Amino acid sequence: MKKTIKWIIAVVIILIVGYVLYTQMYKPQELQEPVEKSPAFTFEVTKEKIINSVQVIGKSEYKQEKLLYAPFTSKVKQWKVENGTQVKKGDVLYTLDQSALKNEIITQEATIRKAKLEAELSEFVFQQEDETTAVGATEAERLKALAGQETSRLNNELNKENANIQEQELAIKKNKLKTAVYYAPANGIFLYDSTSERPQSVTENQYIGKIVYTNELEFIALVGEQDIFRIKPGMKVQVKMTALKDLKLSGEVTKVSKFATTAAGQTNTASQVPQFEVVISLQPDEHLIGGLSLNGEIEITRKENATVVSSIAIVHEGDLSYVMLDKGNGQYERRDIKIGLETADKTEILSGLKVGDTVVLQ
Numbered sequence: 001m002k003k004t005i006k007w008i009i010a011v012v013i014i015l016i017v018g019y020v021l022y023t024q025m026y027k028p029q030e031l032q033e034p035v036e037k038s039p040a041f042t043f044e045v046t047k048e049k050i051i052n053s054v055q056v057i058g059k060s061e062y063k064q065e066k067l068l069y070a071p072f073t074s075k076v077k078q079w080k081v082e083n084g085t086q087v088k089k090g091d092v093l094y095t096l097d098q099s100a101l102k103n104e105i106i107t108q109e110a111t112i113r114k115a116k117l118e119a120e121l122s123e124f125v126f127q128q129e130d131e132t133t134a135v136g137a138t139e140a141e142r143l144k145a146l147a148g149q150e151t152s153r154l155n156n157e158l159n160k161e162n163a164n165i166q167e168q169e170l171a172i173k174k175n176k177l178k179t180a181v182y183y184a185p186a187n188g189i190f191l192y193d194s195t196s197e198r199p200q201s202v203t204e205n206q207y208i209g210k211i212v213y214t215n216e217l218e219f220i221a222l223v224g225e226q227d228i229f230r231i232k233p234g235m236k237v238q239v240k241m242t243a244l245k246d247l248k249l250s251g252e253v254t255k256v257s258k259f260a261t262t263a264a265g266q267t268n269t270a271s272q273v274p275q276f277e278v279v280i281s282l283q284p285d286e287h288l289i290g291g292l293s294l295n296g297e298i299e300i301t302r303k304e305n306a307t308v309v310s311s312i313a314i315v316h317e318g319d320l321s322y323v324m325l326d327k328g329n330g331q332y333e334r335r336d337i338k339i340g341l342e343t344a345d346k347t348e349i350l351s352g353l354k355v356g357d358t359v360v361l362q
Helices: 002-026 099-134 139-178
Strands: 041-044 046-062 065-069 074-079 085-087 092-096 181-183 188-192 207-212 217-224 236-241 248-261 275-282 293-310 315-317 320-328 331-342 346-351 358-361
Touching: 041 293, 046 275, 046 331, 046 346, 099 139, 217 248, 217 293, 236 275, 248 293, 275 293, 293 331
Parallel strands: none
Antiparallel strands: 041 358, 046 217, 046 293, 065 207, 074 092, 085 188, 092 181, 188 207, 217 275, 236 248, 236 293, 248 275, 293 346, 315 320, 320 331, 320 358, 331 346
16 A cells, blocks of 8 residues: 555656646747837938027126216205116206305405405516616616516516416316206216215215116126137127026127136136126116126027038047938938038038938937
């Protein structure tokens, strides 16, 4: 009985091993789905406008400012404007006290009259002495008289010069008196020198503030040495505000600096990257004020109806350039090309491709 059981167990083991070997060797392999290749990126050669440009950033500044200075030393009787007030030409800005200047004028007029009277008296005395000396005078007396006459003549000339100088000073003071009521010389916005405090007294030629002409603003940008020689006056500029990204403005390059500028707080050292100032005029816009952050695109070169293709499809090998031309049916061919104007997204094709060709990026 035990022997029979052993044979049964042996047969079962043989069957199991045989079944496993059979399934491993003869089981049909499951069909695997073919792996699809990722489609290649294709780009069509087109004919369109291509523009090469330089990107710049900077700030808006008022093109013209009229600086205002006190005409004479005085107390301020009245201020007629606040900081940031829009003024028109002829509006009264402030009124100065005239009393001290008027007293100076009266005193100087009296001094001039006194000098003239003294000159007339000196002339009369000189004539009397000349007549007295002429009768019965000795040689020594005549020489002494001549010396006195010459001295009197020189004193008279000196007094006349002093009188002329004083009269000129008097005229200047009288003209200053006319500016005691100070009128705005132009349209614009009035800005004080100090926004926190208006001066209650001023000294002659003291800077008081300025009038900025709000209808004329400029875009002041800084560019590096790699771009400065590409930019010329007269080039068109598309401008955008950082604060209003959807607002598009137009401008034109008016000035390109020939000297590198140094940023505030920096020293001009060999390790410092040089930057050059570019001035761009801006068309008037109600949103434009001074001090805004701006960015611009200066149009360097424009070509109409150029044959172009996407720049990322072009492969560069040293001085050579080529693309992979799509021949159809999954076949590609290397095609050497000659390129012209390049931008960040488009490149002009001078030879090697024609409009309608398709190139691939593998």
